[in-house]
Amino acid sequence: MKPTKYNKEFGNLLIKSKVIKYVCKKCGSKMDENSNNIDCKFCGEKCALTEINYIDTENGKKRILTKEITNMIIDIRTEIITLLEKNLIKPENGLKSIYNKIIKYHEFANKENVKVTELINILHPQLLNKKELVGCLQKEHATTMAIDFPIEIKKSKESNRQKIMICALDSLPPDLSNLNHWNKFYLPSLSQEEYLECHKKYITPWAPFSLIDNWKFEKGSFKQNISFFLTLFDDFDLYVTDIYKLFYRIEKKRSTGMHGENEMKLFNSILQSEIEIIKPDAIVTLGNNSRNALLNFLKVAPEKWGDDVQSKNNWNIGNMKTKIISIPHISGAANGAKSKILKNIKYSDVAGDNTVKLAGIVIKNIGSTANLVESFKFGTWISQKIFSICC
Numbered sequence: 001m002k003p004t005k006y007n008k009e010f011g012n013l014l015i016k017s018k019v020i021k022y023v024c025k026k027c028g029s030k031m032d033e034n035s036n037n038i039d040c041k042f043c044g045e046k047c048a049l050t051e052i053n054y055i056d057t058e059n060g061k062k063r064i065l066t067k068e069i070t071n072m073i074i075d076i077r078t079e080i081i082t083l084l085e086k087n088l089i090k091p092e093n094g095l096k097s098i099y100n101k102i103i104k105y106h107e108f109a110n111k112e113n114v115k116v117t118e119l120i121n122i123l124h125p126q127l128l129n130k131k132e133l134v135g136c137l138q139k140e141h142a143t144t145m146a147i148d149f150p151i152e153i154k155k156s157k158e159s160n161r162q163k164i165m166i167c168a169l170d171s172l173p174p175d176l177s178n179l180n181h182w183n184k185f186y187l188p189s190l191s192q193e194e195y196l197e198c199h200k201k202y203i204t205p206w207a208p209f210s211l212i213d214n215w216k217f218e219k220g221s222f223k224q225n226i227s228f229f230l231t232l233f234d235d236f237d238l239y240v241t242d243i244y245k246l247f248y249r250i251e252k253k254r255s256t257g258m259h260g261e262n263e264m265k266l267f268n269s270i271l272q273s274e275i276e277i278i279k280p281d282a283i284v285t286l287g288n289n290s291r292n293a294l295l296n297f298l299k300v301a302p303e304k305w306g307d308d309v310q311s312k313n314n315w316n317i318g319n320m321k322t323k324i325i326s327i328p329h330i331s332g333a334a335n336g337a338k339s340k341i342l343k344n345i346k347y348s349d350v351a352g353d354n355t356v357k358l359a360g361i362v363i364k365n366i367g368s369t370a371n372l373v374e375s376f377k378f379g380t381w382i383s384q385k386i387f388s389i390c391c
Contacts, residue, residue, distance in 0.1 A: 071155050071156070073157065074207075081099060091129075092132070098128070101205070102205065102207060108122060110214050110216075120184050124204075125186075126202050128205055141200070142255075143200055144204075144247075146173040146205075147171065147205055149205060150208070151211065151239075151240055153211060161236060162237070162281040163237045163278065164284055166232075167243050167271070167283060167285040168209065168243065168286045171204070173204050182195075208240045208241065209225055211229065211240060227354075231359035232284075239278045243293040244256065244259060244293065283324075286330060305328070310327075338358060341358075341361065347360075347361050
């Protein structure tokens with residue numbers, strides 16, 4: 001949730017970069033750099049040979065570096081803004097004004113030597129008030145409220161690349177006791193009562209996985225997760241959204257698991273509308289909870305994990321007929337759950353380690369079913385692919 005500080009020289013990292021893998025640009029499978037055959041024997045892609053650059057980091061580990069990371073914009077469709085204003089929150093100046101600040105934050109975060117205070121002045125909790133929420137979401141005793149607004153991550157405004165829809169769980173801002181974080185937004189001179197009232201009144205606007213931050217300088221969990229998104233973004237535009245649209249705490253309890261029937265119906269309706277508006281080529285859900293939430297919408301019980309992805313076909317979500325594939329979460333906490341899949345011999349041809357390979361497995365599954373996509377209009381089912389990453 002909190003902004004990070006960027007004061008490193010990316011050029012120094014570039015000097016240390018070196019190519020260590022040759023892979024298929026479509027499915028991520030390993031390819032022989034000395035071979036005259038530049039077509040992928042695994043997915044059939046023509047002229048598929050490409051390089052993956054890695055950087056030696058300070059701790060000796062290696063992470064992936066996408067070649068075109070600078071060719072990235074944050075965007076959102078007018079239809080999504082209208083959807084959220086009607087069903088989630090409508091600020092006094094309209095939700096477009098919040099998205100303008102989200103985009104401005106991303107632009108400033110990618111400038112050299114930007115200060116944290118500059119970023120905080122752009123995007124802060126006082127921009128959103130609880131009274132602007134739709135009725136069923138206005139909880140009297142809720143605190144540390146936050147919304148991770150869905151965003152599109154694209155190569156350009158006119159990009160026509162395939163799109164993956166990534167579904168996370170919800171925001172997770174620091175709790176009331178984390179004064180190091182909250183004093184950046186609320187003056188330290190406030191009394192305890194005034195401090196609590198601010199938390200009951202205002203809502204923190206942010207974006208899933210802090211993806212509006214600078215992708216080149218990762219810190220904390222952002223560093224753990226970013227290689228997954230980098231790998232996907234090399235081949236796909238991304239639409240990232242949350243299953244549950246609002247996070248809050250009541251006393252020390254998190255809203256996850258406390259949402260009532262009306263809230264769940266609302267979140268389900270928003271998600272279905274997002275799918276219909278975005279029309280993604282694939283959907284990825286991240287985390288056990290987000291997977292379970294999606295299955296709950298579909299009234300389907302989750303399965304136990306094994307050594308391969310889980311797959312279900314022909315499930316109906318809104319006006320779409322979908323395929324759902326579940327694999328473990330990208331976070332370190334899920335290393336045990338995802339290790340069996342990562343070690344599965346059927347994915348030995350997928351390059352990379354940990355989250356990079358996990359993204360490669362997703363890409364490979366997308367590639368293997370790419371020809372199944374059909375359009376849905378006036379009663380014709382869309383045969384699309386939904387990929388779930390679950391811990």
